[in-house]
Amino acid sequence: MKNSILVLLLALLPFIGMAEGYEIGDQASDFSLKNIDGKMMSLADLSDNKGAIVIFTCNHCPYAKLYEDRIIALDKKYKGLGYPVVALNPNDPKIEPADGYQEMIQRSKEKGFTFPYLVDKDSKMAKTYGATRTPHVYLLQKEGTDYVVKYIGAIDNNAKDATQADKLYLADALEALIAGKAITKTSSKAIGCTIKWHETK
Amino acid sequence: MKRLLFLLLLSFTTSIVQLQAQDIQVIKKEQLYQLAESSPEGKTKIINFWATWCRPCIEELPAFESVNKMEQVEVHLVSMDFIEELDKKVKNFAQKKALNSSLYLLDETDLDPIITKVNEQWSGAIPATLFISPKGKITFHEGKMTEQEILSIIDQP
Known part of the structure; x- marks a missing residue:
């Protein structure tokens, strides 16, 4: 009897894992999502890269806005080193009109985004990855043709003032990957906006 | 005379405003941990994390204000706005x-350790709410809540 319960639990384990999204070491799913230039984009489209910085973010959230300049700076610095930023907006514009497709194009122009900004249709990738808030970062490293999750969480530890941040979680993780060293802190939490999930039909 | 009346009226309205508006206590993490430690005897303590910039937070505030009127409930609203x-x-x-x-405002910037300490399940997204039952049972909820x-x-035992 005990054994059968154990077997049942073990059988359910992958599903429990699925519901909670990715953990460090998991293989990240690729996607094909509409970019603000109207074209579809996948991780597979990236070339000469060693990985990718996938960031769930959006237009409306004040905390996401506080990090826009930092995300641009990270992309500029690490794209050349093989880790470009790919931003995904998982929010339903029916709930948050500021997060519509036209508004995404507009925001990208205003801020001069140097990275793709994709519509995460039906919040599907946010669900798959396990993102809960904006901004929410998944640092991926390419292993063969796979992308493996190496770091999950915040960009740094001071949303208000980048110059006062004394823990640069994401940059530290990137530096470790580039140096071929182990990442000291593989996950972190920060305040952010809840994802405005698309209603599932 | 007119002036006196004006002054009277002014002091009257200010006192009403003072009656209605709660003081906002600026707290550090130690005070937050203390607040989240236990509930008063026979009561459920609710600690809700919100901010003026967070729309779902503002939408659910009336529900928390409403349950705060209940004898056996104590609601504490912790603003995550910047100081x-x-x-x-x-x-x-x-x-x-x-x-x-x-009302409180949490004056901290290095939030990663604080979020985890408040509750392991909390990802950092707000609104987020912590319930401490009269018996000390903890329930955590991330995302907007209805009064129901x-x-x-x-009502959980």
């Missing part, structure tokens, strides 16, 4: 909405 926004935004908001729950959802947690 610089205290006077301009948070106090104004609290006054305008005449909030009756206990709040009541169903309060």
